Amino acid sequence: MSWDWAMITxxxxxVISMFFMLLxxxxxxxxxxxxxxxxxATKATTFGSIFLAIAVIVYAVFRITDPETLxxxxxSYITLAVHTFxxxxxxxxxxxxxxxAIASAARKAGVVPEQAVIxxxxxxE
Amino acid sequence: xxIGHLDVILIGVSLLAFGMLISLLRLFxxxxxxxxxxxxxxxxxxxxxxxxxxxxxxxxxILIDIAIVYAILSFVTTLFIARYIxxxxxxxxxx
Amino acid sequence: MCKIVTLLPNNTHLxxxxxxxxxxxxxxxxxxxxxxxxFLVTFLGVFVLYLLLVWGxxxxxxxxxxxxxxxxxxxxxxxxxxxxxxxxxxxxxxKMFLKWPLFIVYVPIFLVYLAKANIDxxxxxxxxxxxxxxxxxxxxxxxxxxxxxxxxxITLTPGTLTVDIDKEKGDxxxxxxxxxxxxxxxxxxxxVCGSFSxxxxxxxx
Numbered sequence: 001m002s003w004d005w006a007m008i009t010x011x012x013x014x015v016i017s018m019f020f021m022l023l024x025x026x027x028x029x030x031x032x033x034x035x036x037x038x039x040x041a042t043k044a045t046t047f048g049s050i051f052l053a054i055a056v057i058v059y060a061v062f063r064i065t066d067p068e069t070l071x072x073x074x075x076s077y078i079t080l081a082v083h084t085f086x087x088x089x090x091x092x093x094x095x096x097x098x099x100x101a102i103a104s105a106a107r108k109a110g111v112v113p114e115q116a117v118i119x120x121x122x123x124x125e
Numbered sequence: 126x127x128i129g130h131l132d133v134i135l136i137g138v139s140l141l142a143f144g145m146l147i148s149l150l151r152l153f154x155x156x157x158x159x160x161x162x163x164x165x166x167x168x169x170x171x172x173x174x175x176x177x178x179x180x181x182x183x184x185x186x187i188l189i190d191i192a193i194v195y196a197i198l199s200f201v202t203t204l205f206i207a208r209y210i211x212x213x214x215x216x217x218x219x220x
Numbered sequence: 221m222c223k224i225v226t227l228l229p230n231n232t233h234l235x236x237x238x239x240x241x242x243x244x245x246x247x248x249x250x251x252x253x254x255x256x257x258x259f260l261v262t263f264l265g266v267f268v269l270y271l272l273l274v275w276g277x278x279x280x281x282x283x284x285x286x287x288x289x290x291x292x293x294x295x296x297x298x299x300x301x302x303x304x305x306x307x308x309x310x311x312x313x314x315k316m317f318l319k320w321p322l323f324i325v326y327v328p329i330f331l332v333y334l335a336k337a338n339i340d341x342x343x344x345x346x347x348x349x350x351x352x353x354x355x356x357x358x359x360x361x362x363x364x365x366x367x368x369x370x371x372x373x374i375t376l377t378p379g380t381l382t383v384d385i386d387k388e389k390g391d392x393x394x395x396x397x398x399x400x401x402x403x404x405x406x407x408x409x410x411x412v413c414g415s416f417s418x419x420x421x422x423x424x425x
Binding site for chain 1: 130131133134136137140141143144145147148150151157158159160162163164166167170171173174176177178180181184186189190192193196197199200203204206207208210211213
């Protein structure tokens with residue numbers, strides 16, 4: 001096992017990422033209704049994927065700058081980093097919008113929030 | 126046996142598969158349709174994460190290209206299903 | 221560029237095929253100033269995205285991009301900018317990109333709130349301590365774009381999730397995971413959005 005800077009950074013990033021990703025999945029079972037589940041699922045998994053993507057970008061930067069691996073094809077690692085970043089941006093834009101669509105659809109379908117202390121939406125219907 | 130940089134990512138990806146199983150359980154259990162859609166949305170995000178990780182592991186950039194397209198297509202699918210379930214009243218609850 | 225945008229004549233309402241056809245001719249001929257701006261923003265955005273995607277396609281020693289890919293990108297971004305101008309056509313929406321220095325300030329603040337939100341969610345998943353409810357807030361934003369920016373921003377920030385929007389009044393219905401007692405309307409907006417209602421106003425109006 002080689003404990004260089006890239007290894008340490010990647011282990012930290014992947015551990016944080018997995019913590020939040022799994023938390024999002026567990027949150028689907030811990031919370032009582034669809035709205036609170038959306039909180040856990042959307043926020044935690046989006047945040048987790050940011051860290052996973054950064055881990056992959058760190059790996060690509062490591063392979064580009066590492067003096068031992070100068071013979072590698074630098075272009076393919078630049079491509080790896082840039083495409084990972086674009087995938088991350090696509091997730092960051094689409095996830096909150098998708099969550100909003102689900103919440104709005106659930107409210108229109110008549111799913112009432114459980115354990116709610118206040119529901120000011122009912123006055124509209 | 127030594128653990129390389131890519132093995133860290135592979136361990137992460139296998140944990141993501143575990144998270145997908147947990148979300149899949151909610152997809153089957155979910156009492157209402159929106160619950161199932163939330164679970165599906167979570168699985169979609171996890172799949173995108175897995176594709177990024179596997180793309181780095183196998184050094185295949187095309188997997189990450191597919192992840193981009195998958196993220197956008199799954200978003201369109203979520204919107205479509207949301208539009209569908211908002212057009213009818215939830216029946217499963219009252220039963 | 222700022223002057224061109226502030227002219228802002230009303231756009232044609234795109235409700236029939238004749239208008240689409242007319243717009244298609246307008247791309248080739250003379251274009252109105254705000255339309256031109258939308259066209260340019262979309263064109264530059266799509267072209268930069270395409271160049272990022274094909275980075276590394278060229279011969280690694282001489283150039284990062286292959287000349288064929290650059291030409292293909294030019295043609296594709298021209299087509300998509302034309303289509304976007306026909307479908308969107310509103311200069312109010314692309315005006316936001318003139319304020320790009322604000323985005324540089326906004327993104328770090330947003331990321332800090334995103335981190336806070338996730339630690340909050342982690343705490344609530346582990347302890348299961350929730351006090352949920354749907355509240356109605358009046359952020360007082362005038363444009364649709366501002367409401368969209370605010371709705372998406374607060375979905376990823378602590379304890380809030382946008383459920384629906386009142387199209388006439390511009391009120392947001394927000395699912396709040398930890399409802400607190402508030403006295404006045406301003407206090408409520410402050411408690412739900414934090415500084416994001418001000419940011420949405422600054423970015424879009």
